[in-house]
Amino acid sequence: MKRHRLAIIEQSAIITEGLCALLRNDGEFEVVFTGTDLRSLSERFPIVDPDVVIVNSQVAGTLPQNIRSTYPEMQHTALAALATTVRDDELMRQFDSVINIFDPLPQVVRKLHAAIEQNQTNPYSDSHDLSDRERDVLILVARGMANKEIAERLNISIHTVMSHRKNITHKTGIKSVAGLTVYALLNNLIDQNDMAL
Numbered sequence: 001m002k003r004h005r006l007a008i009i010e011q012s013a014i015i016t017e018g019l020c021a022l023l024r025n026d027g028e029f030e031v032v033f034t035g036t037d038l039r040s041l042s043e044r045f046p047i048v049d050p051d052v053v054i055v056n057s058q059v060a061g062t063l064p065q066n067i068r069s070t071y072p073e074m075q076h077t078a079l080a081a082l083a084t085t086v087r088d089d090e091l092m093r094q095f096d097s098v099i100n101i102f103d104p105l106p107q108v109v110r111k112l113h114a115a116i117e118q119n120q121t122n123p124y125s126d127s128h129d130l131s132d133r134e135r136d137v138l139i140l141v142a143r144g145m146a147n148k149e150i151a152e153r154l155n156i157s158i159h160t161v162m163s164h165r166k167n168i169t170h171k172t173g174i175k176s177v178a179g180l181t182v183y184a185l186l187n188n189l190i191d192q193n194d195m196a197l
Helices: 013-026 038-048 105-121 132-142 147-154 158-172 177-186
Strands: 004-009 029-035 052-056 078-083 097-100
Touching (some): 004 038, 004 105, 105 158, 147 158, 158 177
Parallel strands (some): 052 078
16 A cells, blocks of 8 residues: 655644654554644755645645745645634635544544545646536536535535635636626526526
8 A cells, every 4th residue: 555645734743743643553644744834845845745735724824825826846735734723714725625633533534535636636726727627517516506416416526526616716716606607607608598596
């Protein structure tokens, strides 16, 4: 079984050591870097070469832009937020997964795998063109379908649907369903007869 390379950016030594101990016992992840800020990881990034980076959401909140814009070398690396306090939903959209401080180990491992899978199947891009799958999701959102219905229709996980929606919002700059519906209409992805009444 492949062991995934993991970096942890956390200001609390207690939390860092706890994560390291939990994940060491799990055996699926090898902690290759720990630090208190993203700059220290950025400086060693080519050497460390992590598959996934866990970042305390408070650290991410201090950046002037999102992580991948600030540190372009991390564009193709899965990012997982470690939520230790109440979090800003807008801030959390830049992550492939969100780990809560109270999550049990099996759930942490599932979320890390989901982050890696999401990053591999739909890597972050600064391109504003929607992928074919993002167009499919947008069309179903515009037709009034919920995330669960979209997941079932496209045979993908709900997490993947939410990631596609996050990418659509990032690329279009539109957050509301009504706004996305108008976008789909204006770009001839749907016509008025396709919309749910």
